[in-house]
Amino acid sequence: MSEKSMTDIIALCKRRGFIFQSSEIYGGLQGLYDYGPLGVELKNNLKAAWWRAIVYDRDDVEGLDSTVLTHKLTLRHSGHEATFADPLVDCRECKSRWRADHVKGKCEKCGSTDLTEPRPFNMMFKTTIGPIVDEESYAYLRPETAQGIFTNFKNVVDSTSRKLPFGIAQIGKAFRNEITPRNFIFRVREFEQMECEFFVEPGTDLEWHERWVKERINWWKAQGLTEENLECYSQKADELAHYSKACVDILYRFPHGLEELEGIADRTDFDLGSHSKNPDELKLAATVNPNIDSTAQLTIRDTKTETTVVPFCIEPSAGVDRGVLAVLTEAFTKEKLENGNERIVLKLKPHLSPIKVAVIPLAKNNPAIVEKALLIKKELQSLGLGRVLFENSGNVGKSYRRHDEVGTPICVTVDFETIEKEPASVTVRDRDSMTQERIEVKDLADYVRKYYSSQG
Numbered sequence: 001m002s003e004k005s006m007t008d009i010i011a012l013c014k015r016r017g018f019i020f021q022s023s024e025i026y027g028g029l030q031g032l033y034d035y036g037p038l039g040v041e042l043k044n045n046l047k048a049a050w051w052r053a054i055v056y057d058r059d060d061v062e063g064l065d066s067t068v069l070t071h072k073l074t075l076r077h078s079g080h081e082a083t084f085a086d087p088l089v090d091c092r093e094c095k096s097r098w099r100a101d102h103v104k105g106k107c108e109k110c111g112s113t114d115l116t117e118p119r120p121f122n123m124m125f126k127t128t129i130g131p132i133v134d135e136e137s138y139a140y141l142r143p144e145t146a147q148g149i150f151t152n153f154k155n156v157v158d159s160t161s162r163k164l165p166f167g168i169a170q171i172g173k174a175f176r177n178e179i180t181p182r183n184f185i186f187r188v189r190e191f192e193q194m195e196c197e198f199f200v201e202p203g204t205d206l207e208w209h210e211r212w213v214k215e216r217i218n219w220w221k222a223q224g225l226t227e228e229n230l231e232c233y234s235q236k237a238d239e240l241a242h243y244s245k246a247c248v249d250i251l252y253r254f255p256h257g258l259e260e261l262e263g264i265a266d267r268t269d270f271d272l273g274s275h276s277k278n279p280d281e282l283k284l285a286a287t288v289n290p291n292i293d294s295t296a297q298l299t300i301r302d303t304k305t306e307t308t309v310v311p312f313c314i315e316p317s318a319g320v321d322r323g324v325l326a327v328l329t330e331a332f333t334k335e336k337l338e339n340g341n342e343r344i345v346l347k348l349k350p351h352l353s354p355i356k357v358a359v360i361p362l363a364k365n366n367p368a369i370v371e372k373a374l375l376i377k378k379e380l381q382s383l384g385l386g387r388v389l390f391e392n393s394g395n396v397g398k399s400y401r402r403h404d405e406v407g408t409p410i411c412v413t414v415d416f417e418t419i420e421k422e423p424a425s426v427t428v429r430d431r432d433s434m435t436q437e438r439i440e441v442k443d444l445a446d447y448v449r450k451y452y453s454s455q456g
């Protein structure tokens with residue numbers, strides 16, 4: 001167990017505006033959370049870092065944004081309709097409901113062993129499309145972003161002329177009707193995923209799988225997660241899905257324990273095969289069900305062998321919300337100061353920090369200082385690094401404490417010296433070292449730009 005407490009992290013998230021319970025004023029909805037003013041920035045920064053690494057920094061991945069509402073046939077042929085179900089048991093004593101594989105014969109709430117027989121339960125959210133509600137007009141809220149990638153495989157290949165190996169990446173919402181949502185934003189009913197389906201020639205898949213595992217661990221480290229809190233778990237042969245050749249889970253030491261942050265699976269040709277018309281014609285490695293609903297065979301011309309193949313697929317699939325919880329956990333620090341006081345500081349990697357620079361006028365009633373601070377805010381905002389906050393609180397000490405807690409790397413204070421002395425200068429305070437230095441206003445933009453480019 002991590003020594004960081006979930007209670008401390010949840011309290012900070014609420015106090016400073018990172019994460020709130022959804023519909024809180026109506027008593028809240030279980031397993032649903034809203035991202036507040038700072039949470040949305042942190043989450044966007046994490047997603048942007050993933051997109052940069054997966055799409056922009058490589059030359060073999062395309063992006064996609066497919067719909068949340070998903071055709072029932074997509075989720076029938078993906079196997080979700082039939083198998084995306086966890087057997088449930090009810091406790092006859094306290095009426096609570098559990099996943100059968102979680103409770104092992106004993107109610108976690110009241111300890112009773114008087115449980116019902118396990119019954120199947122489909123975790124997908126069903127909804128109706130159009131004004132007429134009948135048996136056939138339903139669709140699903142997607143339980144993962146991956147299926148939209150598979151169903152667009154042909155569109156992307158035809159429109160980009162991609163050859164193997166290449167990938168398609170997507171970030172977006174997914175929905176699962178979890179029986180027992182828990183551990184804050186770790187297991188929730190509405191969440192976001194960052195998924196890449198990387199298509200390779202059959203036979204090169206295990207090698208690509210290994211490369212992706214390394215790549216993804218390094219990426220999480222670049223988001224600030226430390227080696228000692230990360231672990232890899234290779235699923236054993238009997239744990240793998242029938243079509244899967246390998247699966248490695250990247251685990252993180254969350255406050256509630258070591259749990260999955262991302263999974264990297266070798267899914268063979270199961271997905272593209274399953275969504276292909278008459279898949280029995282395709283000599284697939286995976287066993288798939290018949291499909292007479294699809295209008296396409298999801299194949300690609302292999303330029304090496306000059307044959308048509310159904311590519312194998314490597315899938316790095318990460319949870320955005322779990323990622324947010326992991327970086328918050330890692331960054332959350334209680335420090336004993338030399339004067340005996342304690343400070344809470346969120347030591348986020350600067351590229352993830354919700355606020356890049358806080359500009360603070362020393363005196364909130366001094367028009368010259370306030371005006372100068374506003375000009376500096378405007379100039380720094382135009383650098384395009386993310387949010388720069390003008391904070392006219394009139395209490396610099398309080399502002400520093402607040403910005404330590406939300407992980408703002410740089411605070412700029414505009415004071416009397418700024419407006420009275422030539423050349424004009426400001427105080428720049430560093431979050432982690434708390435050191436302050438005097439920087440000339442004309443050099444400030446350069447200083448900030450260099451700071452962020454050196455932090456990656």
Ligand SMILES: [Zn+2]
Nearest residue numbers: 091094107110
């Ligand atoms: Zn019970």
